[in-house]
Amino acid sequence: MKQYLDLEDIKDLDSLIKNGITLKNNPFNHQELGRNKTIGLLFFNSSLRTRLSTQKAAQNLGMNVMTLDLNTDSWKLEFENGSIMHSTKAEHIKEAAAVISQYVDIIGLRAFPTLTDKEQDQKETILKSFQKYASVPVVNMESATAHPLQALTDAITIAEHSLVKKPKVVLSWAPHPKALPHAVPNSFAKVMQMMDVDFCITHPKGYELNSEITKNTPIIYNQDEALEKADFVYAKNWSSYAEYGKVLSKDQEWMINLKKLNNAKFMHCLPVRRNVIVADEVLDSDLSLVIQQANNRTYAAQAVLKEILENI
């Protein structure tokens, strides 16, 4: 692996999942690999799990970590080519990415979508600009349309907890007061298509994800029907993709409760709004995997960083 911008950068998902589980059992076995290597974690947006778990993963591998909050520690960046930079943006991505590349061996990047400019979000301007102008590998710590470290985490978690050869996995939309990105459901849909699972998506009409991503994944508008005999229920809110960034429904009927779950395992990427996305009774039960999922963030990141370090 030479970078990790999206799931397409994975050559062999099964082996990457196995590496993650191996690293979980022996996290400190490869510290020579990261010795005198530095990862720079660049945040355009706030983060708890990603910040801590990626830092932990890098430290487990013996790396140094430098974090930079691009909204507070540094200047605003210009991403347009040819622009005359006489307004508020003090540095061009061309210089920023090239310069940072000289201080670090791997760049981790966190940059959310606008949710107002569909075209710009789809182009992944920030992520792709860093990839283009950086001279070191870039790792996506959630971008406008993808969260591949979360998806790898989710794949590891399902591999660990599946009791059957081909589990049924349901991605269910759930209500939320604010407009949320598509990065997590997009990447989860992608990674499920790469695994040997029976996968479907359920959401209210109007919440169809980008069809280039969901492809031939069954979409079932009736949540009860979709959840039938599920082994894993992955709840997540997202805003409309067609009416880009809009909140079309806050229908609490879509909240996951124990009855709906019906002995399936519950998954969510966190942070999760209790009693909005999912009832307390689910999160506080043994059916919830959300804490184990968050733990796997470290080992997903560590598996990716290890492969990249081996290719530097």
Added chain:
Amino acid sequence: MKQYLDLEDIKDLDSLIKNGITLKNNPFNHQELGRNKTIGLLFFNSSLRTRLSTQKAAQNLGMNVMTLDLNTDSWKLEFENGSIMHSTKAEHIKEAAAVISQYVDIIGLRAFPTLTDKEQDQKETILKSFQKYASVPVVNMESATAHPLQALTDAITIAEHSLVKKPKVVLSWAPHPKALPHAVPNSFAKVMQMMDVDFCITHPKGYELNSEITKNTPIIYNQDEALEKADFVYAKNWSSYAEYGKVLSKDQEWMINLKKLNNAKFMHCLPVRRNVIVADEVLDSDLSLVIQQANNRTYAAQAVLKEILENI
């Protein structure tokens, strides 16, 4: 020691003080203890001494350090059980504490009081919630009502500088333009009760601290009388506890000067407002211990972290 929420977690104060002094002489002697261990320092409020000294203490012990500013780096946390989280708080403490516990081996937590909601402050909601839902030891880096790392620092400093077997120690209220917390005077009063000292408190009427903490400590309303023959004078402002969070007096007569100090040693936890709390002539004299006190913050934290690491 399995946690350090408050002074009650200390089993043997004398031996902890001695450990602190031993670590001060040989700070790097126990680096194997912290190898591949990580402390997560979580800040709800700004901090200079606590942030740097706790980080230094952890690094002296060979630990990795991850800091997280919970107001800027992350989301707002919900602490109420059973709440329907549809407003501004994106994550519940149940998930946050459980998740962070998986990335770190010890959690350090800084969370000031509201000074407006007495009941909530007394309940130590943030600190106790982290303790309840975290699966790793929690260290109090100043909470709503207690600052036990500062108190241990103060105990070490008095032990180092006392010329007599049972010194007289006076905690004196001093004026300040803003309403300040009770954490420092509370914890100082507690730790003095645990040491073999002649301890009293002096303040204007209306500034009585929580009597469950001061217990039978003499309270002397006449500052001159209280300071007589003192060996150590610890100055500190706090707001009223009875009229919760109110500033009842800014009487500059209570400011400590050389005449009042009368050859006693001067202590303060810092930051200190010069010529409001204490005159320049005191801070700039050899009677002031405030810089040595701040230095001991590192070794107080290191003594606590060392004991916790030995019990993990």
Added chain:
Amino acid sequence: MKQYLDLEDIKDLDSLIKNGITLKNNPFNHQELGRNKTIGLLFFNSSLRTRLSTQKAAQNLGMNVMTLDLNTDSWKLEFENGSIMHSTKAEHIKEAAAVISQYVDIIGLRAFPTLTDKEQDQKETILKSFQKYASVPVVNMESATAHPLQALTDAITIAEHSLVKKPKVVLSWAPHPKALPHAVPNSFAKVMQMMDVDFCITHPKGYELNSEITKNTPIIYNQDEALEKADFVYAKNWSSYAEYGKVLSKDQEWMINLKKLNNAKFMHCLPVRRNVIVADEVLDSDLSLVIQQANNRTYAAQAVLKEILENI
């Protein structure tokens, strides 16, 4: 070297430049030097290159790094002696510098000028106060009037890329929408006076730098005439020094393009506003050294830190 406040702290520039280049080839050769040593990086202002490159330099030397953003992580500092601190400033520099000195072995400090109070800026109040009250070496990471780490970087870069024994170096003012400090041009002028180069400065009338710094450096008001036969062109905007902090001109005729450059190497400290300070065609050509310059920031800092560590 016992500190690095300004270029006067360099005893032998040639040997420091050589050390920088040696460290660039073997950055990890001196890790025992920094073992159990800590640098505290204090930022009053935002920073990208300085923050990351100084951190990298320290880590290359085996040091621990603690960063503190003094505007967000901590309290406001008082710098006046004898003041009665009853307003917004909660801590005096006397305590802050003395305390931080106990947690770190070297202090790195970043503090920009006001550009409104000439006298205060010229006095270098923040930098000099830290130097006065700190008990450990202070390194200037850009102050009100000087940026000596950048200047050393620039000297290393010219030494590396010069094809002739005594190159012609031109510092050219360039337009910019906002008022900028004099720190970079001041320090560049100083370091060029210390090297065996043919150095001149060009700028519109009214943009004369402090004559105590430029001394007998030729000032040529006609940019074309100044740039003739240049080997290195260093572009930089600064505000007026006489009419302190004022923007007297935004004349785009002063922007550097390929025709003006005429095969000279192009230098800038970054961040640079494209098509305002310099045309895309220059930055995107092989004549631009700005990325190599930024890389040398690490090794300039590392050469300075190494010398200071050897003298602790």
